[in-house]
Amino acid sequence: MADTIYASATARGRAGVAVIRVSGPESFAISRLLTGAALKPRLASLRNIMWQGEHLDQGLVLGFLAEASFTGEEVVEFQIHGGLAVVNAVLRAIGETGLARMAEPGEFTRRALDNGMLDLTQVEGLADLIDAETESQRKQALRVLSGGIGKKVDQWRSQLIRAAALIEATIDFADEDVPVDVTPEVREILTTLAGQLQQEAASVSAAERIREGFEVAIIGPPNAGKSTLLNRLAGREAAITSEIAGTTRDVIEVRMDLSGLAVTLLDTAGLRESEDPVEREGIRRAVQRAEAADLRLFLGVVDQGIAIRDGDITLNGKADLGADGPGLAVSGLTGEGVDSLLREITARLSEKVAGAGIMVRERHRSALQQGSRTIGNVLNMLNHGFLPEIVAEELRQVLRSLDSLVGRVDVEELLGEIFSSFCIGK
Numbered sequence: 001m002a003d004t005i006y007a008s009a010t011a012r013g014r015a016g017v018a019v020i021r022v023s024g025p026e027s028f029a030i031s032r033l034l035t036g037a038a039l040k041p042r043l044a045s046l047r048n049i050m051w052q053g054e055h056l057d058q059g060l061v062l063g064f065l066a067e068a069s070f071t072g073e074e075v076v077e078f079q080i081h082g083g084l085a086v087v088n089a090v091l092r093a094i095g096e097t098g099l100a101r102m103a104e105p106g107e108f109t110r111r112a113l114d115n116g117m118l119d120l121t122q123v124e125g126l127a128d129l130i131d132a133e134t135e136s137q138r139k140q141a142l143r144v145l146s147g148g149i150g151k152k153v154d155q156w157r158s159q160l161i162r163a164a165a166l167i168e169a170t171i172d173f174a175d176e177d178v179p180v181d182v183t184p185e186v187r188e189i190l191t192t193l194a195g196q197l198q199q200e201a202a203s204v205s206a207a208e209r210i211r212e213g214f215e216v217a218i219i220g221p222p223n224a225g226k227s228t229l230l231n232r233l234a235g236r237e238a239a240i241t242s243e244i245a246g247t248t249r250d251v252i253e254v255r256m257d258l259s260g261l262a263v264t265l266l267d268t269a270g271l272r273e274s275e276d277p278v279e280r281e282g283i284r285r286a287v288q289r290a291e292a293a294d295l296r297l298f299l300g301v302v303d304q305g306i307a308i309r310d311g312d313i314t315l316n317g318k319a320d321l322g323a324d325g326p327g328l329a330v331s332g333l334t335g336e337g338v339d340s341l342l343r344e345i346t347a348r349l350s351e352k353v354a355g356a357g358i359m360v361r362e363r364h365r366s367a368l369q370q371g372s373r374t375i376g377n378v379l380n381m382l383n384h385g386f387l388p389e390i391v392a393e394e395l396r397q398v399l400r401s402l403d404s405l406v407g408r409v410d411v412e413e414l415l416g417e418i419f420s421s422f423c424i425g426k
Contacts, residue, residue: 002073002111004030005103006094008087015082020090023069023108026099027076031061033097034090039063039076049078051093057086071108072115113407120407121149124361128211135260136210136353140360148358150406152200156193157402163189164395170388183382194375201368203357209294211360213255213262214349217290219306220299225317228332229299230254230267233342251282251289259346261353266293295348297341298327311348315341364405371401 004024010017022030031039034056035047041063049056059080069075080086094100109126112118118126125144132138166182218226234254252267268286287306290296296312308314314327319336328344330337359365378394 004100005107005111006030006091006100007103007108008091009077009108010082012084012087013082014084018080018082018087020078020080020087020094021108022076022078022094022100023071023073023103023111024100025074027074028063030094030097030099031063031076031078033099034078034093035061041065042068044079049080049090049093051089051096056089056093057081066115070117071111072117073111119147119150121364121405122147123407128360133255134257134262137260137262140207140210140356143358144360149364152358153402153406156196157399159189159193160395160399160402164392164399167388167392167395187379187382190375190379194372194379197368197372197375200357200359201365201372203355204359204362204365204368206353206356207358207360208362209349210261210353210356213264214294214352215264215266215289215292216295216297216345216349217266217268217286217293218297218299219268219286219290220317224300225332226299227252227267229297229315229317229330229338230265230332232332232335232338233265251285258342258349261346261349263345263349266290294352295345297345311351313341313344313348367401367405371398374398374401 002024004022004026006020006022009019009021028039034049034051036050037047039045039061042065044060044062046058047061048058049061057080059078062077062079064070064075064077066073078090080090091102095102109118109123113120113123122145125141125146128141129138129145132141163186166186170182218230220226230252234256254265254267256263256265266289268282268289290306296306296309297315298308298312299315299317316327316329317331318333319329319331328337328341330341332338359368374394374397378391378398381391381394
């Protein structure tokens with residue numbers, strides 16, 4: 001039998017309300033000890049919370065039976081006043097009952113996984129939902145948390161099981177005449193499935209950009225107005241500006257939300273030949289980050305070997321001075337053209353995520369690609385008349401690849417990393 005665990009489910013600090021969660025077989029017993037009465041499941045009740053004759057607080061107490069709780073165990077939640085002293089007093093009282101121990105990071109969610117209330121992708125979606133900073137990230141995480149990946153995997157599994165059943169039939173009737181050649185149907189099922197896996201794997205990159213955010217680098221020669229433009233885009237003085245060339249020595253990052261997309265703007269060192277070793281290092285870092293960026297804003301003429309890629313934006317800076325030239329006219333000093341620039345950045349990044357699917361992590365792509373490769377092996381075996389026993393074993397490997405997506409197999413090494421990102425009360 002699992003231990004009963006407890007923790008604050010809300011952030012530490014002063015607040016109007018705090019929630020303390022208890023999960024495990026002794027949850028209802030702890031509630032009875034602290035409130036003096038039995039708790040009716042799924043019925044919120046206002047209770048005085050007492051311990052050893054001392055009145056600790058008054059709050060709402062809710063109980064959930066195992067089949068209706070987040071963790072798949074009996075759960076009690078104390079919704080109390082959010083003062084630090086109140087929270088500490090109730091946590092201390094729960095510990096002093098001797099019926100529960102403090103939860104470890106992510107332990108409530110781990111129990112939900114172990115008890116079949118969530119699959120592994122839903123756990124990942126929950127972590128992403130907690131970390132979501134933008135509307136796009138929230139929507140994407142909610143799709144994953146809602147079980148969208150599991151539903152898709154179940155559809156794929158049913159197709160694989162159908163193909164495997166047909167192959168198994170040829171094994172079972174090896175000494176008899178099978179009335180129908182199953183190979184065409186198996187081939188059709190697997191060809192369709194391989195295409196679906198490949199398509200989904202190809203969409204992971206776009207989904208990852210939504211989840212992790214884009215990087216947009218402002219690059220150009222010294223004194224082109226890069227830092228001034230960054231400050232204007234950020235709406236604050238994020239970078240030092242100066243008439244002295246080479247002021248920016250390191251990459252300055254500013255996080256923004258552009259129409260629901262998470263974007264990190266990069267102000268980089270001015271690109272030029274320099275004898276200063278510190279400035280040279282800054283230029284090296286600027287080139288490195290510019291090459292890795294999702295989108296580059298070219299402000300002025302760049303002659304340091306950075307080629308303009310499709311989708312990059314060329315800017316005619318210092319538009320307030322009336323300078324002519326190719327590209328979008330902007331002025332970080334006056335703000336001229338900045339709104340148009342933001343719309344253009346948003347449009348180009350939106351194009352990059354237009355094909356985003358529901359798979360959002362590198363491990364998802366890896367499992368999809370492995371499954372697709374193994375299906376290719378199976379199709380090759382069918383073409384060359386391999387024994388059905390060997391084909392059936394390869395199909396089982398495809399099933400393992402799909403099952404690893406949702407946490408049915410081969411994921412133990414991932415769990416420590418995933419759950420360590422959760423707070424204590426989640």
